[in-house]
Amino acid sequence: LSPDITRPVVILVGDVPLKAQLGAVLAAEFGSRVQVETTSLSHRGILICGWEFWHRYQAQIPSPQLLMIATLPIPSLENPLVAGRVAYYKQQLMDWFRLYLLPTALRELQRAVAPVRATQGCVAILDNRVNRRSYGRHVLSALSPFARINYLDASWFNSDAPEGQDSWL
Secondary structure, rough: OOOOOOEEEEOOOOHHHHHHHHHHHHHHHHHHEEOOOOOOOOOOOOOEHHHHHHHHHHHOOOOOEEEEEEOOOOOOOOOOHHHHHHHHHHHHHOOOHHHHHHHHHHHHHHHHHHHHOOOOOEEEEEHHHHHHHOHHHHHHHHHOOOOOOOOOOOOHHHHOOOOOOOOHH
């Protein structure tokens, strides 16, 4: 990560094994700057956490300069409550994805990016479903304004960025 990073980087990972694996790989590169699900984070720290942790503790963590989202927070059908709601929509012959799963995911996203937006940080969505699935445009419009890119420019992380300029990836 660039020396221009002056605030934490947060990486949201919903998958528990992936979270641990990513933590180990990044810790090998960045050492003690990398923390997994902790609120004691340095200003240049790298926090790897799940969605629930982020929502619960985001007010206690300095607003990140970069929020990376590994996968969209689409509720898992393995959760019995989610499965029950989906079963209800299916029973009613309704579009359970667009009426329940997608709106739930969009609310999670908007809630997660709010502190980053307030401090003019960057959000990077790494989940390629945003580009490949028909619902990707709904995800991006929920985060509007945004810029779709396929590269990162180190100057975006410069703390001298013009006031009022948001960077949405």
